[in-house]
Amino acid sequence: MKAECKKIGLKEAGALLLAPEHRRIALAVHTAPDGDCLGSALGLGAFLQSRGKTVFLLADDLIGAAYSFLPGIENFLRLEDYGQLEVDLLCVLDAGSLERIGKAATVKAKCYLNIDHHGQNSYFADRLYQDTKAAATGEILWELFDACGWDIDRDIATCLYTAIVTDCGFFRYGNTTPKTMRAAAALLGCGIDPAYISDSLEMKTPDSVRLLAKVLAGLSFAAEGRIAYISVPHELYDPEAQTDSFINYPRYIFGVEAAAYFKAVGPRTTRVSLRSRDLDVAAVAVGFGGGGHLRAAGCTIEEPLEQAQKKMLAALEAALKKK
């Protein structure tokens, strides 16, 4: 923790970004980057460049092909170019600690600014703007542009809109607020194409659709239909495949109170995602050394797939009986 991490308002954050002494500005996002951090960095970066700043975009990880439509995405620096980088200001977006930005933390900076909507923060920055009620860091950035009276062109709007819709699941998650909607309304007013953005974010590889077919073919039930689960056996496991959304298939079935997604990441290591309507699956996950939220939790069980399934299903059934 910094000797002094000062919490600031939106206008102070804007002034810091446009301060004349901050000529070289790096924008860093978290590892395993998603639409929120990428869109936020690209939108802010495009604006700062238009104001004469030299901007460096840092993401210490592969960027998913689905984000290739974002204007400026090709400008993210390659990891090997970070080492010698020195900037006036390092702005960390959508991450609450330097650990979350991976090797981007090795960049030398005179001043650190942190803008985030997550609850946990290590207070590493000189200045912090944190709003845990914002559905996305992109929503905060829209407020920043709005509060500072900064122009939002079509490309910037596309980036910020992508950021917002990623983190609120296209306005479906509980974090969606009237403010989220007003931000989206304003960005739509900038002439963006919402169908183009959503179509682009939907894009998948043929292999990921085939994997989904195989996984869904194994849809199973326990506790008389109150538990539904799917599995990726180790021979089908691909660490690069995007399969996070698979849990939604067992989750949204009539009568299902708890859903589990078993992924055999190793021959004796099984990762488990849990979802529920109102059962406390965090408590179940904690029993296996994991954690999470009431209705969305996870854990890793050091057992082959079948044994892990047996243990988890028994734990879920016991939890359902206690309800």
Next chain:
Amino acid sequence: MKAECKKIGLKEAGALLLAPEHRRIALAVHTAPDGDCLGSALGLGAFLQSRGKTVFLLADDLIGAAYSFLPGIENFLRLEDYGQLEVDLLCVLDAGSLERIGKAATVKAKCYLNIDHHGQNSYFADRLYQDTKAAATGEILWELFDACGWDIDRDIATCLYTAIVTDCGFFRYGNTTPKTMRAAAALLGCGIDPAYISDSLEMKTPDSVRLLAKVLAGLSFAAEGRIAYISVPHELYDPEAQTDSFINYPRYIFGVEAAAYFKAVGPRTTRVSLRSRDLDVAAVAVGFGGGGHLRAAGCTIEEPLEQAQKKMLAALEAALKKK
């Protein structure tokens, strides 16, 4: 067509609905009812009841189980109760002709009001409010409540929000406008739970998930990956299964320019849905006696599945070559 179908504004529509001589009001929706027409009718119906009107809700079709969460859904009349019904005002929502409401058109009414956002209209009503730029009839109804200063409670807001999100695909379709977003922001401000609504709309039966697995297992490609297609063979065809969304799986694959979904609705009858990024699939569908929009079209081919596939794939390949 009526001798006189007068186009009116929102306030006139509001006045007509609350006119003292309109004590018994029927609200009718189109056959194969969706979230837009059901939510619109329920939201308006709840308000009219609160103002002392006797309200009859008419839907000449099965109502999907996914809509069972909508407040008041149990109040839709059963078809056999229509015959003797006489009302002062019949308000047709989200449909542009009496044919679209099926047997609900047999109800006797002194006055007909039509509120719709579709482009085609048979001008059957005495009074018509039509806004083809509205993403949903639910969006029009929100404007009606807003223009008339009518109170929107949590239940009404849940119904109108469901109506809007159904027809704009949770703000993903191109019909989403800043006004759609402002309507949603206002409805969220009424204290509704967006995650509860979206979760409820996601609900599926185990059989529909199993059918999806089987259909996706047959994902195929043609024209070197530029065409992707899936099929429901006749032995798997279930007229009651909701499978409209299946076309999105071949559609959103990298490199795919045209997607087709073949459904063997009979041993010698194949229904085909087409989607594209920019290929004119309406022109292709017209060649088979069908029609639709540039990027979303469909037709029925009076051939068994395999022959229908061959003919359609050849037509799509020819269209791609001409591009």
